[in-house]
Amino acid sequence: MIKLQDYARVIRSKNSGPFELTFDILFANLEDYEYFVSSKVLTKESFAKLYQIDVNDIIAFEQIKAARGIKITIPRPWPQGSVGESDMHGSQQYANLLALEIPEN
Numbered sequence: 575m576i577k578l579q580d581y582a583r584v585i586r587s588k589n590s591g592p593f594e595l596t597f598d599i600l601f602a603n604l605e606d607y608e609y610f611v612s613s614k615v616l617t618k619e620s621f622a623k624l625y626q627i628d629v630n631d632i633i634a635f636e637q638i639k640a641a642r643g644i645k646i647t648i649p650r651p652w653p654q655g656s657v658g659e660s661d662m663h664g665s666q667q668y669a670n671l672l673a674l675e676i677p678e679n
Contacts, residue, residue, distance in 0.1 A: 578615075579672040581606065587667035590647050592654035594633060595664045597671065600643040607642040615676050621646055624670050 579585060583602045590596040599616075601607040610616070622629040627648060634647040652659040661667060 575675040576678050577672065578610075578674040578676060581610065581676055584643075585668050585671050587664050589650075589654060589664040593650055594647055595650050595667055597646040597648075597668055598643055599671065600641065602642075604639070604642055607639065609679050610676060611637055611644075613676055615674055616644065616671075624674075 578599070581601075582599050584598060584600040587595055587597045599610075601610065618629050618632050618635045621635065622632060625648065632646065632648055634645060636645045638645060650659075650664065654664075655662060
């Protein structure tokens with residue numbers, strides 16, 4: 575098994591406005607992208623479980639072959655800058671994705 579952090583070129587999260595977070599996973603080449611998608615390690619259901627949200631709360635789960643990437647958008651747990659919000663830019667929310675294990679091809 576190989577961890578996503580060692581397989582993907584970019585794993586990041588960021589604000590998608592004050593009420594949403596977007597996650598991007600980008601791969602160095604088409605072969606890596608296609609292998610990851612075909613492994614079905616990351617699905618709407620597994621992402622929802624990983625982030626402890628309802629699968630119906632996922633706003634977008636897009637696999638974009640031309641960009642060799644995956645984009646996922648979810649509601650922020652708290653609006654940006656509100657009381658209790660701990661990541662103003664949403665840039666630390668990707669950490670749960672790093673340890674996803676992918677079968678080696």
